[in-house]
Amino acid sequence: MDYWTLGLHMTDTSSTSKSRLAKASTFWRSYSKNKGALFSLFFLIALILAAVLANYLFPGDVEAPNIAREMLPPSFSAILGTDYLGRDQLALIVFGARTSLIVAFAAGGLLAVVGTMAGLMAGYYGGKMDGLIMRCADVFLTIPVLPLILVIVALTTPNLVNVMFAIGLTGWPVMARVVRSDSLALMKREFIEIERVMGANSRRILFKHLLPNQLNSILVYASLSIPAVILTEAALEFLGLTPLSVSWGFMLNVAISYWIRGTWWMSFFPGFAIFITALAFYFVSEGLKEALNPKLKRRRESLAAQIAERKK
Amino acid sequence: MLAIGDKLKQGAFSMKVILEVEKLCKYFQVKRTLSEMRSNTTRIVKAVDNISFKVMEGETFGLVGESGCGKTTTTKVILRLLKPTSGRVLFETHDIHGKFTKSGSSHVHREIQAVFQDPAGSLDPRMTIGQIIREPMDIHNTGNTDSREGTVREMLNAVGLTTEQYSRYPHELSGGQQQRVAIARALTLRPKIVILDEPVSALDMSVRTQILNLLKDLQSQFGLTYLFVAHDLSVVRYMCDHIAVMYLGQIVENCPTSQLYEHPIHPYTRALLDAVPIPDPTKRKTSLDTLRGTMPSPINLPTGCRFHTRCPYAGDICSKVEPEPEFLEFSPGHLVSCHFASEFARKTK
Amino acid sequence: MSVQDLSVRFYLASGVVNAVEHLSFNIRKGVGFGIVGESGSGKTVTALTIMGLLAKPPGRIDSGKILYNGTNLLDLSQDEMRTFRGKTIAMVYQDPMTSLNPVFRVGFQIAEALMVHEKIAQHEAEARAVELMSDMGIPEAQKRAKEYPHQFSGGMRQRIMIAMALATKPDLLIADEPTTALDVITQSQILALLNDLQRKHNMTVMLITHDLGIVAQVCDEALVMYAGHGMELGTVQNIFSHPKHPYTRGLLESTTRADKEVKRLDSIPGTIPDLINPPTGCRFHPRCPLADDRCAKQEPPPFPSGSDSYSKCWRSETS
Numbered sequence: 001m002d003y004w005t006l007g008l009h010m011t012d013t014s015s016t017s018k019s020r021l022a023k024a025s026t027f028w029r030s031y032s033k034n035k036g037a038l039f040s041l042f043f044l045i046a047l048i049l050a051a052v053l054a055n056y057l058f059p060g061d062v063e064a065p066n067i068a069r070e071m072l073p074p075s076f077s078a079i080l081g082t083d084y085l086g087r088d089q090l091a092l093i094v095f096g097a098r099t100s101l102i103v104a105f106a107a108g109g110l111l112a113v114v115g116t117m118a119g120l121m122a123g124y125y126g127g128k129m130d131g132l133i134m135r136c137a138d139v140f141l142t143i144p145v146l147p148l149i150l151v152i153v154a155l156t157t158p159n160l161v162n163v164m165f166a167i168g169l170t171g172w173p174v175m176a177r178v179v180r181s182d183s184l185a186l187m188k189r190e191f192i193e194i195e196r197v198m199g200a201n202s203r204r205i206l207f208k209h210l211l212p213n214q215l216n217s218i219l220v221y222a223s224l225s226i227p228a229v230i231l232t233e234a235a236l237e238f239l240g241l242t243p244l245s246v247s248w249g250f251m252l253n254v255a256i257s258y259w260i261r262g263t264w265w266m267s268f269f270p271g272f273a274i275f276i277t278a279l280a281f282y283f284v285s286e287g288l289k290e291a292l293n294p295k296l297k298r299r300r301e302s303l304a305a306q307i308a309e310r311k312k
Numbered sequence: 313m314l315a316i317g318d319k320l321k322q323g324a325f326s327m328k329v330i331l332e333v334e335k336l337c338k339y340f341q342v343k344r345t346l347s348e349m350r351s352n353t354t355r356i357v358k359a360v361d362n363i364s365f366k367v368m369e370g371e372t373f374g375l376v377g378e379s380g381c382g383k384t385t386t387t388k389v390i391l392r393l394l395k396p397t398s399g400r401v402l403f404e405t406h407d408i409h410g411k412f413t414k415s416g417s418s419h420v421h422r423e424i425q426a427v428f429q430d431p432a433g434s435l436d437p438r439m440t441i442g443q444i445i446r447e448p449m450d451i452h453n454t455g456n457t458d459s460r461e462g463t464v465r466e467m468l469n470a471v472g473l474t475t476e477q478y479s480r481y482p483h484e485l486s487g488g489q490q491q492r493v494a495i496a497r498a499l500t501l502r503p504k505i506v507i508l509d510e511p512v513s514a515l516d517m518s519v520r521t522q523i524l525n526l527l528k529d530l531q532s533q534f535g536l537t538y539l540f541v542a543h544d545l546s547v548v549r550y551m552c553d554h555i556a557v558m559y560l561g562q563i564v565e566n567c568p569t570s571q572l573y574e575h576p577i578h579p580y581t582r583a584l585l586d587a588v589p590i591p592d593p594t595k596r597k598t599s600l601d602t603l604r605g606t607m608p609s610p611i612n613l614p615t616g617c618r619f620h621t622r623c624p625y626a627g628d629i630c631s632k633v634e635p636e637p638e639f640l641e642f643s644p645g646h647l648v649s650c651h652f653a654s655e656f657a658r659k660t661k
Numbered sequence: 662m663s664v665q666d667l668s669v670r671f672y673l674a675s676g677v678v679n680a681v682e683h684l685s686f687n688i689r690k691g692v693g694f695g696i697v698g699e700s701g702s703g704k705t706v707t708a709l710t711i712m713g714l715l716a717k718p719p720g721r722i723d724s725g726k727i728l729y730n731g732t733n734l735l736d737l738s739q740d741e742m743r744t745f746r747g748k749t750i751a752m753v754y755q756d757p758m759t760s761l762n763p764v765f766r767v768g769f770q771i772a773e774a775l776m777v778h779e780k781i782a783q784h785e786a787e788a789r790a791v792e793l794m795s796d797m798g799i800p801e802a803q804k805r806a807k808e809y810p811h812q813f814s815g816g817m818r819q820r821i822m823i824a825m826a827l828a829t830k831p832d833l834l835i836a837d838e839p840t841t842a843l844d845v846i847t848q849s850q851i852l853a854l855l856n857d858l859q860r861k862h863n864m865t866v867m868l869i870t871h872d873l874g875i876v877a878q879v880c881d882e883a884l885v886m887y888a889g890h891g892m893e894l895g896t897v898q899n900i901f902s903h904p905k906h907p908y909t910r911g912l913l914e915s916t917t918r919a920d921k922e923v924k925r926l927d928s929i930p931g932t933i934p935d936l937i938n939p940p941t942g943c944r945f946h947p948r949c950p951l952a953d954d955r956c957a958k959q960e961p962p963p964f965p966s967g968s969d970s971y972s973k974c975w976r977s978e979t980s
Contacts, residue, residue: 199421521928587849589874
């Protein structure tokens with residue numbers, strides 16, 4: 001016996017007429033219930049701010065070598081130590097965040113746009129179009145991602161933009177699958193049929209009806225794909241394929257050669273940065289998923305009620 | 313000053329045929345199994361098989377049958393969501409599946425509208441009520457922003473909703489209110505004919521009659537023609553002037569409402585009427601003349617008359633030859649597809 | 662069975678749902694008892710509470726007793742209730758598609774009930790299952806008992822459900838909208854079957870439905886529920902010929918008829934109330950043509966109108 005059969009859906013007063021502000025605050029309340037997601041969100045905001053304000057936080061040329069301070073372990077003057085060129089690691093990591101965040105959002109965005117378009121077309125048109133798009137997706141899925149990106153990057157000039165494109169273009173199939181299945185389900189709904197009866201053209205149905213009803217899941221899956229993007233980007237830099245001088249992956253690349261000298265801070269901190277950032281994005285997307293999914297919300301409400309009952 | 317519809321209903325209906333379905337067939341292919349692909353055979357579901365009927369302007373024409381009889385498929389073909397396998401659908405004598413100019417096609421979209429069964433499902437959950445009702449005008453670019461707003465408010469009032477509902481969302485409304493919105497939307501561009509597919513089946517009893525009465529009033533007010541599809545014979549009796557009964561893709565009986573309920577001829581119609589539970593404990597059935605067996609699968613249709621496997625009166629000819637619809641001698645406008653139609657008709661006289 | 666002053670509420674974060682309030686009615690042995698109501702009336706919650714299947718959090722039985730042959734079912738433990746359920750009181754649900762386990766043979770599923778409650782051997786139970794199936798009108802029962810649910814039509818599946826429910830020869834059979842998912846001809850077959858079984862075995866049947874036609878044809882006594890309250894109780898003859906409660910009257914007047922031509926039906930205005938914030942006083946007063954000030958402020962008690970019948974309306978006070 002679930003919520004629906006008991007007729008309780010009729011008394012769902014949790015969604016009465018609300019202004020945009022009120023809706024935003026309910027969303028925030030639900031989102032904040034997940035402490036991990038909340039903390040991760042604050043962390044990411046702090047990271048973004050730091051990356052944007054990096055020039056002010058660390059004035060001067062961060063990349064300039066300083067032979068006198070080569071490979072110093074963490075201390076008061078250099079909180080995260082210095083690298084093989086004597087440069088302050090904290091500064092490098094904050095600047096490196098720029099690269100990672102730019103690639104994360106750009107590649108994630110590209111992947112979301114391409115994947116969503118493909119999924120919408122496949123779901124709306126069905127038949128041959130669907131088959132074609134899904135076979136393309138399958139091709140991309142069977143090719144291992146990293147080698148493919150290596151090839152793309154090797155064939156073109158290895159700069160930031162190309163890296164973004166490469167990662168974005170290989171990540172679209174998963175998004176496409178999600179959007180396609182949501183679209184297929186929506187196409188069966190009666191309101192889409194009525195749109196066709198009323199004479200709406202394809203563009204209208206695709207962008208005014210199919211897309212808006214999937215925004216939640218698109219947002220969730222886009223944010224879910226970002227951790228993978230970050231790791232892929234770090235891997236590319238680690239393998240030395242992209243001479244993006246200030247980046248976490250490249251710092252790791254260098255750190256390997258110096259490992260033998262016991263300079264653990266040269267590999268630990270960049271590595272940890274990659275790990276924690278990817279993890280933060282993951283928690284944020286999980287938090288979004290729970291906050292935007294009304295069914296989970298209700299179950300949590302009844303659980304909360306049970307707990308309150310037992311306390312009585 | 314009589315409403316447009318009242319003039320039409322006075323006495324005789326307008327003799328104008330507004331919608332005609334002519335020998336319509338819609339077949340579907342069943343996905344083939346490996347052995348079928350080898351032997352190159354295909355199973356076909358004859359969802360709609362050679363049906364014909366005419367709807368007069370201003371009347372409410374009922375299409376009745378159990379689930380799986382093909383009535384929903386028929387509505388989809390009429391609404392151009394599906395293409396016929398063969399046969400035609402004529403709206404004001406034009407074949408709606410034929411070639412159209414863009415404006416011609418747009419015209420048909422505006423004149424034929426629909427209201428479906430699931431009140432919540434037929435409304436876009438992300439749009440406000442106002443936006444939903446305005447949608448047909450936005451699609452066809454009629455009037456300007458102000459005139460559209462005005463029409464939306466007018467329609468809200470016409471279906472018994474307050475203008476407060478304008479900025480609400482579908483999930484904030486009850487089922488009955490949602491269906492009113494769907495009706496308002498359907499009537500925004502003043503169509504000529506509205507296809508209603510089980511419009512009240514998903515609603516509670518106390519709301520059902522409200523919506524049925526609303527539909528009746530709107531019909532008078534706007535001079536509408538309705539094609540009313542349902543499985544509930546009591547609802548159909550209340551709403552319709554003329555009824556066609558469908559079974560396994562074919563029309564077995566087609567006649568004015570009073571004829572159907574007072575002098576049903578086809579054994580399937582009689583079985584259906586017999587089975588409807590009447591809310592009157594004094595009219596209890598003592599014996600149940602129930603049908604044998606169950607409805608055959610539309611993939612494996614019986615030979616001859618499709619109903620013969622369950623018919624208590626089936627004769628030899630019934631399993632061999634498919635009956636043709638024929639007019640009854642003494643009932644005007646009464647078509648029956650049964651080999652023994654005239655015998656049954658004589659008996660009930 | 663005697664339900665006395667039963668109140669069931671659901672405690673949710675969004676509020677308290679008053680699903681059933683102060684409900685009382687009696688069912689005598691061998692009677693066909695119908696509970697009529699629309700969505701939100703509380704009829705399914707009542708059935709679940711009797712069967713002990715209510716989800717305890719968030720649901721809570723705030724008051725009342727359910728006396729069955731003297732025992733208060735609400736006092737029984739989970740284990741005791743489990744033996745009661747299935748053996749003495751059995752239930753048939755609305756959707757035959759999802760109520761049967763798709764991976765077990767049908768004969769086995771019926772036999773399972775017997776094996777659990779009567780502790781007999783499997784082959785004996787399966788033989789009894791075949792007998793039951795043919796009693797329910799399933800042709801070639803011996804062969805069909807070895808088949809799976811998906812090989813049966815909706816009507817047949819419902820017959821199997823009924824066979825399962827009756828395997829242990831229960832005293833009371835609760836059928837919750839047993840024919841809603843079926844076509845009208847199959848529906849009349851199943852109703853005829855239930856009628857038949859009731860008379861043959863002197864079984865008590867509690868039929869829950871929203872269809873007044875079914876109540877009129879199959880039941881002897883009926884309870885009309887609205888927004889969690891029992892509004893009218895009485896024999897089916899009386900309820901249909903002389904309905905006392907305005908809601909009952911409204912329902913009857915707004916029911917479409919296949920047996921006679923009606924020019925215009927009177928409909929009940931308004932919508933079914935929100936159970937978290939129900940109307941004060943009489944739950945029906947916002948929609949009632951006879952409502953007055955008192956109706957809005959004070960909830961009427963059930964005024965008796967004969968033995969074992971009542972009408973919960975201030976207008977019935979004087980009669």
